[in-house]
Amino acid sequence: MSGPILPEAVWLLTGGAAFAAGVLNAIAGGGSFLTFPALVFAGVPPVSANATSAMAVSPGYLGSLLGFREELKALPRALLWREVSIAAVGGLIGAGLLLVTPSRVFSGLVPWLLLLATALFAAGPHMAQRNGNKGQPAWRLPGLMGVAIYGGYFNGGLGILLMALYTLTGETRLNTVNALKNLNSFVLSLLSVTAFAAAGVIVWSQAIWMMSLATAGGWAGARLAKRMPAQKVRWLVIAAGLTMSGVFFARLP
Template sequence: MSELLIVLLAGAAAGVLNAVGGGGKFVALPALVAVGLPPVTANASSTIALVPGAVVSASVYRRELTPVGGASTTALTTISMAGSGVGAGLMLALPAASFEAAVPWLLAFATLLLAFGRRLSRALSTALGRPVGMSARAVLIGQFFLGIYGGYFGGAVGIMMLAVWSVGLGLDAAVSNPMRVTQLAAIYLSATVLLLITSDALGSPLVLATMLVGAAAGGFGGAHLARRLPAWLLRGALLTTAAITTVLYFLRS
């Protein structure tokens, strides 16, 4: 019972983090390893378990979606799911440890972009004498690779999304947070379809179900909390979450 309580609380915390700023998998994955799941199984199980929380959060935000460049929500979601499917296949074929070493550095870079991306975008616009902006095709290509990373490992993929959109399009992190949550749900959902069929995540159904419940509750509560935060405070929460997640990944590695 104590192990299930740990899993439940970790799921709830992961759901809240993903709704507010990202990095929920950093909480979910170690919790599953701590209760005895092998690392590869825990990686697959954490992806599956976080689906309900991400979907619930996305439903809360459904009326607040703003376009990302010239890419429609439908096109962006479709490409996220396609990339995630490829990434999930790679996760099953390749050892996750082969990629984990690069994750802290990717996160550090993404955090810097998230902090200074809009200023960088404005500076480039001034220097070039024209607005800087990714084309719809560039947005979709970038999202496809983000989807691959999300399906393969997924740690803080939402933070990386915000970083790319901030520099490439000058989007405000608080304004684009609903789209980040929606794309996170698409990435997790696509990967889950493959992982349920091919991985052994269902070998511990009680543990998986417990984290599912926690993540759904956390995702619902976290999304409602994020909607009520002032834009400046939500930006601060997003950046703080990104910085803390980066530090924790470095410590973990």
């Protein structure tokens, strides 16, 4: 068995994961599949790792928004305010649920949450085709509330679920899906991490270090997102989700 990770290796591991997460979140979501495991492997308890991971990737969403500002400007202002408000409320509810969940229970849920997010993302295009051109279904806003609660509770796979939601509800333009995903992810993450900070469960030294690198990664990823073929991005995210799910299932007692 290998020895404990040296402090220098911890900073390299978490910093590299944060930058890569910022890139991945800007492209298709799933960045917390990297930051959350990196923090757990560095020795941070699962609930604190989840809270710290959520704070680390949240500025990356803001960096990504700069790359999708034209897509957001093209959307109705009323739609944006309505969805942002729902995302904000859901994020706070989810954060509150996390803070009252025992660490052992949360650790057992992690691999299932990761697998669920990956499965929904993989099924998104097929289910969207079944939706056809029916426009926005009535369950879009309740669905957004559910995803926002999930995101406040467990940030891992949040972007994937948001992309699945928008794909399932008839949005066919990948760049618009990414813009909405980044906007709502930023809002709900901002409020949920505020709750985590107030509860004292964030590891601040790692959070600040990872925030700076995730922001840089988000800016770089937004530029890359418009150049990469959508199918390649999709397979990349699915592969990351399945890998991390397998790793955490293997860690279960």
